[in-house]
Amino acid sequence: MSQVESNKLSGAAAPDSNSVGPVLSVSGVTIAVRTEDGVREVVSDLSFELGRGETLCIAGESGSGKSMTSLAIMGLLPEPAAFIKSGSIRLGDQDLASLSESRMRRIRGNRVAMIFQEPMTSLNPVLSIGRQLIEAIETHTSLSRSAARAKAIEALKAVRIPDAEGRLKQYPHELSGGMRQRVMIAMALALKPDVLIADEPTTALDVTVQGEVLELLRDLQRENGTSVILITHDMGVVAEMADRVIIMRHGRMVEEGRAADIFARPQADYTRELLAAVPRIGGGREAVSAPPLTPPDKGEGDSSRDANAPVASVRDLHVRFDLHGGFFGRVDRRVHAVEGVNFAIASNETLSLVGESGCGKSTTAKAIAGLVPYTGNISIGGRDLVGLGRDDRKAVRRDVQMIFQDPFASLDPRMRVGDLVAEPLVIHGIGNRQERQDRVAALFERVGLSADQMERYPHEFSGGQRQRICIARALALRPKLIIADESVSALDVSVQARVLGLLKDLQREFGVAYLFISHDMAVVENISDRVAVMYLGQIVEMGTRDQIFSNPRHPYTRRLIEAVPIPDPARRRERFARLEAEIPSPVRRLGDEPTKLRLQDMGGGHLVAA
Amino acid sequence: MSSPAAPEVHSRPMTKPRPGVLRKLAQRPLALIGLVIVVLVVAGALLAPWLTKFGPDEQMFDGLTLSGEPLPPNATFWLGTDLLGRDLFTRILYGARTSLIIGIVANGIALLIGTLVGVVAGYYRGWLGSVLMRFTDLMMAFPALLLAICLAAVFQPSLWIVALVIALVNWVQTARVMFTQTSSLAEREFIDAERTIGASSARILFMHILPHLIPTIIVWGTLGISTTVLLEATLSYLGIGVQPPTPSWGNIIFENQTYFQAAPWLVFFPGIAILALALAFNLIGDALRDILDPTQRGRS
Numbered sequence: 018m019s020q021v022e023s024n025k026l027s028g029a030a031a032p033d034s035n036s037v038g039p040v041l042s043v044s045g046v047t048i049a050v051r052t053e054d055g056v057r058e059v060v061s062d063l064s065f066e067l068g069r070g071e072t073l074c075i076a077g078e079s080g081s082g083k084s085m086t087s088l089a090i091m092g093l094l095p096e097p098a099a100f101i102k103s104g105s106i107r108l109g110d111q112d113l114a115s116l117s118e119s120r121m122r123r124i125r126g127n128r129v130a131m132i133f134q135e136p137m138t139s140l141n142p143v144l145s146i147g148r149q150l151i152e153a154i155e156t157h158t159s160l161s162r163s164a165a166r167a168k169a170i171e172a173l174k175a176v177r178i179p180d181a182e183g184r185l186k187q188y189p190h191e192l193s194g195g196m197r198q199r200v201m202i203a204m205a206l207a208l209k210p211d212v213l214i215a216d217e218p219t220t221a222l223d224v225t226v227q228g229e230v231l232e233l234l235r236d237l238q239r240e241n242g243t244s245v246i247l248i249t250h251d252m253g254v255v256a257e258m259a260d261r262v263i264i265m266r267h268g269r270m271v272e273e274g275r276a277a278d279i280f281a282r283p284q285a286d287y288t289r290e291l292l293a294a295v296p297r298i299g300g301g302r303e304a305v306s307a308p309p310l311t312p313p314d315k316g317e318g319d320s321s322r323d324a325n326a327p328v329a330s331v332r333d334l335h336v337r338f339d340l341h342g343g344f345f346g347r348v349d350r351r352v353h354a355v356e357g358v359n360f361a362i363a364s365n366e367t368l369s370l371v372g373e374s375g376c377g378k379s380t381t382a383k384a385i386a387g388l389v390p391y392t393g394n395i396s397i398g399g400r401d402l403v404g405l406g407r408d409d410r411k412a413v414r415r416d417v418q419m420i421f422q423d424p425f426a427s428l429d430p431r432m433r434v435g436d437l438v439a440e441p442l443v444i445h446g447i448g449n450r451q452e453r454q455d456r457v458a459a460l461f462e463r464v465g466l467s468a469d470q471m472e473r474y475p476h477e478f479s480g481g482q483r484q485r486i487c488i489a490r491a492l493a494l495r496p497k498l499i500i501a502d503e504s505v506s507a508l509d510v511s512v513q514a515r516v517l518g519l520l521k522d523l524q525r526e527f528g529v530a531y532l533f534i535s536h537d538m539a540v541v542e543n544i545s546d547r548v549a550v551m552y553l554g555q556i557v558e559m560g561t562r563d564q565i566f567s568n569p570r571h572p573y574t575r576r577l578i579e580a581v582p583i584p585d586p587a588r589r590r591e592r593f594a595r596l597e598a599e600i601p602s603p604v605r606r607l608g609d610e611p612t613k614l615r616l617q618d619m620g621g622g623h624l625v626a627a
Numbered sequence: 628m629s630s631p632a633a634p635e636v637h638s639r640p641m642t643k644p645r646p647g648v649l650r651k652l653a654q655r656p657l658a659l660i661g662l663v664i665v666v667l668v669v670a671g672a673l674l675a676p677w678l679t680k681f682g683p684d685e686q687m688f689d690g691l692t693l694s695g696e697p698l699p700p701n702a703t704f705w706l707g708t709d710l711l712g713r714d715l716f717t718r719i720l721y722g723a724r725t726s727l728i729i730g731i732v733a734n735g736i737a738l739l740i741g742t743l744v745g746v747v748a749g750y751y752r753g754w755l756g757s758v759l760m761r762f763t764d765l766m767m768a769f770p771a772l773l774l775a776i777c778l779a780a781v782f783q784p785s786l787w788i789v790a791l792v793i794a795l796v797n798w799v800q801t802a803r804v805m806f807t808q809t810s811s812l813a814e815r816e817f818i819d820a821e822r823t824i825g826a827s828s829a830r831i832l833f834m835h836i837l838p839h840l841i842p843t844i845i846v847w848g849t850l851g852i853s854t855t856v857l858l859e860a861t862l863s864y865l866g867i868g869v870q871p872p873t874p875s876w877g878n879i880i881f882e883n884q885t886y887f888q889a890a891p892w893l894v895f896f897p898g899i900a901i902l903a904l905a906l907a908f909n910l911i912g913d914a915l916r917d918i919l920d921p922t923q924r925g926r927s
Contacts, residue, residue, distance in 0.1 A: 388823065417823075418824065426817060428820070429817045429821070430817075431839060440821075441824040441825065444824060444826055494824070
């Protein structure tokens, strides 16, 4: 229905897709950056053409120069630090590389538009979206205010935003991430540009929303004949969207070809590596890393404890945050982040918590790590944390360590990495200086770094290396449970695969249990023994990996699995699973308690909410 | 499955050690001017007894005309003499000692109080943070000069009391800045990471928050010196600062202001001295802020 509506509203603007010549041609473009060590090329001699109505995906890992390329086309390179050294970017018969800023401004947004990764930061938070849309239209056309307003409403309807007219008055923070990205798309497409550059447009979105946004982009492109350059690191998105693909690495084009060819017959070694590293849903967990059924023999100190007792168990966990409002700033609403969660983790086991943003999975992790206040019971190594004194609590907490999502933010930038890894030992008074030094060196070697890197600072390492440092730090106290909160989400796929491999190796070696928190279903399938699916603060389904992925019972679990883009163009979907409505807010008024879901055992420990 | 030793792509090259802050300061022309002025003033204050043959309180017979008027600048008295026949150049040199002592001591105390209040309020938040910051706001809203006058009226004016009074007035801005910085630092993920390894609050504060504040402390320290010197001059000018015969740049102006028409040099030279020192510290502070701010790095 909305399909019909947007067709009608966008008019008969679809141009003839057979018209001659490329819309955009980039030839021999070299982009350089001025650094302290002189001028360095970040994109070297890049050439490609973009046909009318075509979708070209530029794929590559961080540092491949894909974003620089898009900024160069938009004339948005941060000059003078970065500049186009040579080559031309032709849009029709104009060379964009040599245009003045004022002429470029007329083309930007009008003939070439761009949408960015993070829709919250690309919209002005203090202006209503209506005003931003109308201003964008007025800048490039001679339409009157009321005509521009009508066009803005039309644009919002085209991106399937319900109640478009009412939305004009709303501010960016009042919209969800998916809605904001749709507003960005509406803004970009309102003027029917020839070329739309989408730089990681769905990376910041939840997977179910991602599907919708991709589908929307595809439909709008088909209707308007817009040419799209889609920049992404996600091979699943590439497979879902691309007509042609360019694979980039270190600023150079490694391979170019039709999407089907690239996926079926990759020519370059790098492309093959990249595709091999992509976690695939349905791939299962490699047999080699299957955990032994009985926990391995534990060394010293563990004999006193029952081997079958869970490493950590969580009973009836609630986390609520008070919101103050009203004239006197009294508590009038609460965020019900976690609502009665129960699970247990055995040693040597990986339990994954999955769900979309706001479902409470990270809050659960933080409660177990002692970072947020909670109610309910958390016991670690058989000891309940409630009623323990400060020192006892510290001793019990030793057994739980955490690895955070962003390895750039979770290490103190002013400390040497060796000191950072040694710090847990210092805090818990383990060993003397020399022993600690030796232990840290051993940890560095174990996680795949070299011991002579201990004197360096965090900023001297890449993302993957930093995450290895975080892992070494988490391992320093020989914990029984490591919480990995989206720990591989910020990493490139090839690095991600290696870090996941390291985590599995460490589990086999130390028998540590993982609570693995992720939104990425493919990664979860790869690493988990058991999986718990969270929705609005509650677990809706929990079971072994096979139970969840081969036989999902709850509709939400199914939607989550179906929404994951598959890195195979042959299995491209016409329609993504669509949400009937937005996920409701976990913010509730006082006294308005959410209904508790009751989990039923479907056999073999497969729990599903009724 | 994967060889952990496999090199990861895009690892950054080792960064070169940064050249010293002082060298970077000297590379900026404005900051260099500031440095030169400060060095001259410090040298003048320290070497005063050797730079001039007169004493600061010494009244010279030939320092006045026969009809009792002060002398304009001449070969013997380089900057002229004052109403009591004292050498103005000598008094300004000795006055620099007062100004620098106030600038360093008063400012040091202000910095200490401000940092303490700001960091504690920013890290602990809650009711303690609220009480501290509301008190800071109250102090901020209260006219600083009025407060200084009240305090100076209660205590017997002396150099150290003046320093204390100035410190009690000047800590508020520092506290505000430290509060914002600390509360944003406390939100950073690495602080959460420290908590999960069991770090105590004291350890987090001293090992992981204070080191990040050092650039701010240095910058506010230098900028604060100029404010302090000016406030001392103002207080002395109002007659509640450093008491005569001890010279300070402010009270030299205060003593001589009524004769501005007849002997303009008596107000002009100490005025220039105050202006130059305040400007010098401001220039250095501005440059330090740019040099120590990592987000500014790499810009020209």
